[in-house]
Amino acid sequence: MGEDITVAKRRAGRSAAEAVEDGTVVGLGTGSTAAHAIRRLGERVDAGLDVEGIPTSFQARELAREATIPLTSLDVATPDVAIDGADQVADGQLIKGGGAAHAREKIVDTAADRLLVVVDPRKEAEVLDEPVPVEVLPSARSPVADAVAGLGGDTDLRAARRKDGPVVTDNGNLVLDCAFGPIENPEGLAGSLASIPGVVAHGLFVDVADEIHAGTADGVEVRSV
Numbered sequence: 001m002g003e004d005i006t007v008a009k010r011r012a013g014r015s016a017a018e019a020v021e022d023g024t025v026v027g028l029g030t031g032s033t034a035a036h037a038i039r040r041l042g043e044r045v046d047a048g049l050d051v052e053g054i055p056t057s058f059q060a061r062e063l064a065r066e067a068t069i070p071l072t073s074l075d076v077a078t079p080d081v082a083i084d085g086a087d088q089v090a091d092g093q094l095i096k097g098g099g100a101a102h103a104r105e106k107i108v109d110t111a112a113d114r115l116l117v118v119v120d121p122r123k124e125a126e127v128l129d130e131p132v133p134v135e136v137l138p139s140a141r142s143p144v145a146d147a148v149a150g151l152g153g154d155t156d157l158r159a160a161r162r163k164d165g166p167v168v169t170d171n172g173n174l175v176l177d178c179a180f181g182p183i184e185n186p187e188g189l190a191g192s193l194a195s196i197p198g199v200v201a202h203g204l205f206v207d208v209a210d211e212i213h214a215g216t217a218d219g220v221e222v223r224s225v
C-alpha cells in the first residue's frame, strides 16, 4: 500500500472519530481505515471523552481494548453513531466484507442512528462492481453457490492466508465472494441474496450510510448521503 493511501485512510478515520460526541455509544467498524478511527477515539478517551464502543469483530474489539475504549453491547445499548470502512462506495451504497466481518458490521451499522463511512480514494466508484462477500453456513455452501449462479453471479470460496482451506468468519461460517459485474440495482440484488436459505449476511449495504468521510493525500471530503 502506498504512502498516500495510508495517509488518506488515516485522515478519513480520524475525521470520523472527531465527529463523535461526548456521552454517546459508538459502533466500532473493522478494517485498516476504521482502525485509525478507533485509535483516534482512544486518544480522545484518554483526553476525557466519555463514550462506550460496540465492536463489530474480534479485530475491532482487540483494537478498542488496546485504545482503552470502554465497551458495551447491543444487549444493553444502541449506538448513536457507527464508524466503518467499505470496499466500494457508489452513490452512497456500499460493498463491505473485505475483512469477512460484514455480518456483525451490518447488525451494528444498521442499529446505529448514523453510519459514518471512512474510505480512501480507491474505494469510490460510479457503479458498484466489486465481488459481493456472502457469509454462508458451512453446510449451505453448495446450494447457496447454485442460487447465486441463478442470479448471474460467479462464486469463489474465500481462501485463508497462512492456513490451508477457507476463511472461517468470527461466527464460524464461510465466505463466498460473488462477482456480478456492474450492479445496476443494488437494492434488488440485496433482497435476492438475503432471501437465499443458508445466507447469514451479504456485503451489500443499501441505504445504511449517512456520511462519507473520504480521505485523500491532501485532506478529507465529508459528504452527506
Ligand code: 5RP
Pocket (backbone or CB within 6 Å): 029, 030, 031, 032, 033, 034, 084, 085, 086, 087, 095, 096, 097, 098, 099, 100, 101, 102, 105
Ligand atoms: C471488513 C470491511 C472493511 O470495512 C472493509 O474491508 C474496508 O477495509 P479497509 O479499511 O482495510 O480497506 O468491510 O469486513
